[in-house]
Amino acid sequence: MTKTVLITGVGKRIGLYLANAFIQQGWQVIGTYRSHYPSIDALAESGADLYCCDFTDNLQIQHFIEKVLAAYPQLDCVIHNASLWLPDNADLANSDIMATMMQVHVSAPYQINLAVAPLLQAAEQKSNIIHITDYVAEKGSKKHIAYAASKAAMENMSLSFASLLAPKVKVNSIAPALICFNEGDSEQYQQKARNKSLMQQVGGEHEMWDAIQYLLCSHYITGRSLPLDGGRHLK
Structure with a gap:
């Protein structure tokens, strides 16, 4: 049977x-x-089932959930990757910045997890929820306080859902530092970013793929956060 993520x-x-x-x-x-x-x-041409959904809008989240529940009898994995990176000096009131960060990184995954839990429980084998958090969830950030706090809350949410959904569903986090550069990033910026890592490099997308495969293959790991930071915590 085809697995669904x-x-x-x-x-x-x-x-x-x-x-x-x-x-x-x-x-x-x-x-x-x-x-x-x-x-x-x-x-879409490759066969993905795609939905436009703004996670700052609860109504859109609910419509998305309803469509998934109507279309799929089970899920094998949920990966919460959607993210919004607002600095604390963004052109918004401070309360709005925090509310937006918590909405995207905590409230939306929370709603989705609760709604699709029966689909995950219906999978033939152990299923998975993976929250993509951030290195700053543990370290904090002077310029992105709301973002870091919301990612820390997301990471903590793995603990609660791991307890709630065990033993059928494993719930873990992956906490990456910079994984890949954006097109147009200057060489000066790229070198500065590399220097923050003991390994003197960024992880690359395949590092994330390998981490996800490790969690999917495990029959034992749940309620944990896997750091992908190149040793930044030792700098």
């Missing part, structure tokens, strides 16, 4: 890479995106 935020970067990798492995991919990119059309 739900990945949030598949329009670009890590989410897009993961969606394509799962498709190549023969999985059915359900994906969400907020903004339409050419990559979305390419994913």
Whole structure:
């Protein structure tokens, strides 16, 4: 039977890479995106089931959940990758910045996890929820306080859902530092970023894929956070 994975935020970067990798492995991919990119059309042509959903809007989240519940009898994995990176000096009131960060990184995954729990429980083998958090969830951030706090809350949520859904569903977090550069990042910026790691490099998308495969293959690990930071904590 074809396995099914739900990945949030598949329009670009890590989410897009993961969606394509799962498709190549023969999985059915359900994906969400907020903004339409050419990559979305390419994913659809590859067989992904895609939904436009802005996670700052609870109504859109509920509509998305209803569509998934109506279309799928089970899920094998949910990967919460959708993210929004607002600095604390963004052109919003401080309370709005915090509310937005918590909405995208905590409330949306919380609602989705609770709603699709029966689908995960219905999987033939142990199923998985994976929260993509961030290195700053443990370290904090002077310029992205709300973002770091919301990612820390997301990481903590893994503990509660791991307890709630065991033993059928494993729930873990992956906490990456910089995994890949954006197109147009200057060489000066790239070198500065590399220097923050003991390994003097960024992880690359395949590092995330390998970490996810490690968690999927395990029959034992749950309620944990896997750091992908190149030894930044020792710098």
